[in-house]
Amino acid sequence: MTSEQSTPLLSVQDIRKRFGAVQALQGVSLDVYPGEVVALVGDNGAGKSTTIKMIAGVEQPDEGQIYFEGQPVSLSSPSVAERLGIQTVYQDLALCDNLDIVSNLFLGRELKRTLIPGLPKMLKKAEMEERALPVLQDLSINLPALSTLVAGLSGGQRQMVAVARAVLWGSKLVMLDEPTAALGVAQTKAVLELIERLASRGVGVLVISHNMADVLQVADRIVVLRLGRTVANFIKTETDREELVAAITGVNEEVATAK
Numbered sequence: 443m444t445s446e447q448s449t450p451l452l453s454v455q456d457i458r459k460r461f462g463a464v465q466a467l468q469g470v471s472l473d474v475y476p477g478e479v480v481a482l483v484g485d486n487g488a489g490k491s492t493t494i495k496m497i498a499g500v501e502q503p504d505e506g507q508i509y510f511e512g513q514p515v516s517l518s519s520p521s522v523a524e525r526l527g528i529q530t531v532y533q534d535l536a537l538c539d540n541l542d543i544v545s546n547l548f549l550g551r552e553l554k555r556t557l558i559p560g561l562p563k564m565l566k567k568a569e570m571e572e573r574a575l576p577v578l579q580d581l582s583i584n585l586p587a588l589s590t591l592v593a594g595l596s597g598g599q600r601q602m603v604a605v606a607r608a609v610l611w612g613s614k615l616v617m618l619d620e621p622t623a624a625l626g627v628a629q630t631k632a633v634l635e636l637i638e639r640l641a642s643r644g645v646g647v648l649v650i651s652h653n654m655a656d657v658l659q660v661a662d663r664i665v666v667l668r669l670g671r672t673v674a675n676f677i678k679t680e681t682d683r684e685e686l687v688a689a690i691t692g693v694n695e696e697v698a699t700a701k
């Protein structure tokens with residue numbers, strides 16, 4: 443990580459968002475540098491998903507500014523964010539069970555050829571596989587044959603497909619919402635290792651997690667949200683589980699106020 447020298451890949455500065463009567467975000471700031479894994483943690487309702495949605499272009503902040511590669515950006519839609527190189531892997535993964543792995547990797551971007559003018563185009567499966575395989579190999583993503591239906595994959599393998607899809611499209615920033623929530627021990631390990639490999643290739647990773655063990659293993663920095671605000675920013679090597687939980691729950695502040 444080269445955070446001291448470089449411009450942040452992503453800089454979120456004091457964003458705020460209201461949904462009707464609910465002030466969901468009231469001052470969220472965070473940076474992600476190229477090659478850095480940042481964990482976004484906080485209790486239920488703290489504003490993690492809303493923050494991710496602002497960066498993914500799904501929602502727009504009422505106030506505050508987002509910078510990407512040093513430039514102020516207006517992320518007015520998911521396609522604007524994707525064109526900049528921001529890819530999001532949501533909890534539901536949005537995979538098509540009835541399609542094979544390679545079709546899921548290319549969902550919406552399928553390579554097609556016209557065999558007979560006037561008839562529907564045929565998918566260029568072999569070329570899609572050719573393009574996908576080096577990316578999967580580079581990241582040591584082990585999947586069954588790419589012609590396997592996604593319906594038959596384990597939770598960990600599905601997560602791998604979703605991450606590979608994000609990487610295949612030239613991402614600079616990959617955001618993952620609870621990537622290990624539904625996974626067993628071995629699968630969790632594989633996904634955390636994949637996150638580390640992504641970062642080692644220079645990709646910035648922003649990961650939402652409730653699992654402090656995962657966070658302390660994979661993140662370089664940990665940003666804590668509470669009640670829609672950034673309340674702490676820890677370097678992994680300088681913090682521990684107890685300090686994180688205190689920041690998440692605000693327990694130390696409550697004790698201080700009560701005194």
Ligand SMILES: Nc1ncnc2c1ncn2[C@@H]1O[C@H](COP(=O)(O)OP(=O)(O)OP(=O)(O)O)[C@@H](O)[C@H]1O
Nearest residue numbers: 461464465466484485486487488489490491492493
């Ligand atoms: N579309 C919406 N309309 C109304 N309120 C919303 C909307 N989206 C989020 N909120 C509210 O904004 C606050 C922050 O929600 P958000 O989902 O971002 O929290 P979170 O930290 O991701 O929580 P969790 O860990 O439970 O997913 C909550 O009070 C939530 O109810």
